[in-house]
Amino acid sequence: MMHYKKFWIAIFCCTFIPFSGVFTQTLTLQQTIEEAIAHNPELLKADQDFKGAKAGVWIGISPEYPEFFMEFGGVPENHSWSDYRERKTGFIQKFEFPINYFFRGQWHQIEKERVYAKYNLLRNKLVSAVKKQFYKILLLRQKKQLYNDITRITQQNYQKAKIRVLSGESSPYDTLKVKVDLVEVENDVLALHEEYEITHAELNILIGRDRNDFIEFEGNLSYSPITLNPDSLHKIALAYHPHLREIEALVRQKKVKRNLSWTGLIPNFHVKYFNHDLPRESSPNAWGGEIGLSIPLWFPLKGQGIIRTASHNLEASRWQLIAEKRKVLLEVDRALSQLIVAEKQVQNYLESTLLEVEELVRIATRSYEEGEMGYLELAEALRTMNRVRAGYNDALYHYLEARANLEVALGIPFDLLK
Numbered sequence: 015m016m017h018y019k020k021f022w023i024a025i026f027c028c029t030f031i032p033f034s035g036v037f038t039q040t041l042t043l044q045q046t047i048e049e050a051i052a053h054n055p056e057l058l059k060a061d062q063d064f065k066g067a068k069a070g071v072w073i074g075i076s077p078e079y080p081e082f083f084m085e086f087g088g089v090p091e092n093h094s095w096s097d098y099r100e101r102k103t104g105f106i107q108k109f110e111f112p113i114n115y116f117f118r119g120q121w122h123q124i125e126k127e128r129v130y131a132k133y134n135l136l137r138n139k140l141v142s143a144v145k146k147q148f149y150k151i152l153l154l155r156q157k158k159q160l161y162n163d164i165t166r167i168t169q170q171n172y173q174k175a176k177i178r179v180l181s182g183e184s185s186p187y188d189t190l191k192v193k194v195d196l197v198e199v200e201n202d203v204l205a206l207h208e209e210y211e212i213t214h215a216e217l218n219i220l221i222g223r224d225r226n227d228f229i230e231f232e233g234n235l236s237y238s239p240i241t242l243n244p245d246s247l248h249k250i251a252l253a254y255h256p257h258l259r260e261i262e263a264l265v266r267q268k269k270v271k272r273n274l275s276w277t278g279l280i281p282n283f284h285v286k287y288f289n290h291d292l293p294r295e296s297s298p299n300a301w302g303g304e305i306g307l308s309i310p311l312w313f314p315l316k317g318q319g320i321i322r323t324a325s326h327n328l329e330a331s332r333w334q335l336i337a338e339k340r341k342v343l344l345e346v347d348r349a350l351s352q353l354i355v356a357e358k359q360v361q362n363y364l365e366s367t368l369l370e371v372e373e374l375v376r377i378a379t380r381s382y383e384e385g386e387m388g389y390l391e392l393a394e395a396l397r398t399m400n401r402v403r404a405g406y407n408d409a410l411y412h413y414l415e416a417r418a419n420l421e422v423a424l425g426i427p428f429d430l431l432k
Contacts, residue, residue, distance in 0.1 A: 053222025104288025
C-alpha cells in the first residue's frame with residue numbers, strides 16, 4: 015500500500031509542480047539580435063511598409079479603369095426601355111502618353127528603395143538598442159557578483175571584528191562600523207536587483223517578447239580593441255548610412271516629379287468602341303469607334319506653375335541631402351570621440367588601476383589581521399576596491415555602448431566591414 019502511495023505522490027509532483035528549468039531559455043547576443051529582427055513589432059511594421067511599397071509599383075504603370083456605357087434613345091413616354099428606337103453599348107478607355115507610365119513606374123520603384131532604406135535605419139537602431147541592453151544586463155550581473163563578494167568579505171570582517179572586540183584588541187566601534195557597511199552593501203544589492211529586472215523587461219520588449227518572460231542571457235563583458243581611421247569612417251558612413259540612402263531616393267523622386275510635370279505638354283487620348291442597335295432599321299446592328307485627344311490648352315498658365323513647383327522641390331531636396339550628410343559626419347565624429355575616450359579608460363584600468371587596488375587590499379588585509387591597521391583603514395581599502403572594480407565594469411560597458419553607437423552612426427556593423 016505504501017508503494018502505491020509513493021507512486022501517486024510522484025505522479026502528482028511531476029504533473030502539477032512545474033520544473034522551472036524546463037522553461038528557462040538561454041540566448042547569446044547573436045541569438046538575441048536574430049530574435050529581435052524576427053519578432054520586434056516596430057520592425058515588422060516597417061517590413062510590411064516595404065512590402066506595400068513593392069506592390070505599389072503596379073499602380074504607376076497601370077492605366078485608368080475602362081468605362082462601360084449604355085445609351086437608349088427614342089423611347090416613347092410611358093413606355094419601357096425595351097421600346098427604344100436606338101441603343102448604344104460600348105466602353106471608353108483613357109490612356110496617357112507612354113512616357114507618363116514610365117515615369118510613374120520609376121517613381122514607385124524609387125519609393126521601394128526609399129522605404130527599404132527606412133527599414134534598414136530602424137533595423138540598425140534596433141540592433142544597437144538590443145546590444146546596449148544586452149551589455150547592460152551583463153554589467154548588472156557582474157556587479158551583482160561583485161557585491162556578493164563584497165558582502166562575503168564584509169561578513170568575514172564582521173566576525174573578525176567581534177573576535178577582536180571580545181579579546182580587547184579593538185573597540186566596539188569597529189564592529190558597529192562593519193555592520194553599517196554591511197547594510198549599505200545590502201541596500202546596493204537590492205537597488206541592483208530592481209535595475210536588473212527593469213533592464214531585463216526592456217530587452218524582452220525589444221526582442222518582441224512579453225516583459226515577464228524569463229530568459230537567461232549568456233555572455234560576459236569583454237574588451238576587444240579595434241583600429242579606426244576617421245577618414246575611412248567618413249567614407250563608410252557616406253556610402254552605407256541608410257538615412258542618406260533614403261534622402262538620395264527622395265531627391266531622385268523629386269527629379270522624376272519634375273520630369274512628369276513637363277509631360278503636361280503631351281496630350282492624353284482615349285479610345286471608344288460601341289455597338290449601335292437600330293431595331294426598326296433594315297440594318298439593325300452596326301458598330302462604331304472614336305479616338306479623342308485632350309489638348310493642353312491652358313498649360314502656359316497651369317503647367318508652368320507645376321513645373322516651377324517641382325523644380326523648387328527638387329532643389330530643396332538636394333540641399334536637404336547636403337545638410338544630412340554633414341549631420342551624419344558630425345555624428346560619426348561624436349561617436350568616434352566617445353569610443354576613443356571609453357577605450358582609453360578601459361586601458362587605464364587594465365594597465366594600472368586594477369593591479370594597484372589588488373595590492374592595496376592585500377596589504378590592508380594583512381596589516382589588519384596583524385593588528386598594524388584598524389578596521390577604518392581596511393574598510394576604506396575595500397571600498398576603494400569596490401569602486402575600482404565597479405568603475406572598470408562601467409568603463410567596459412561604456413566602451414561596448416560606444417561601439418554600438420558608432421555602428422549606428424556609420425550605418426553598418428563592424429562585422430560587415432571585415
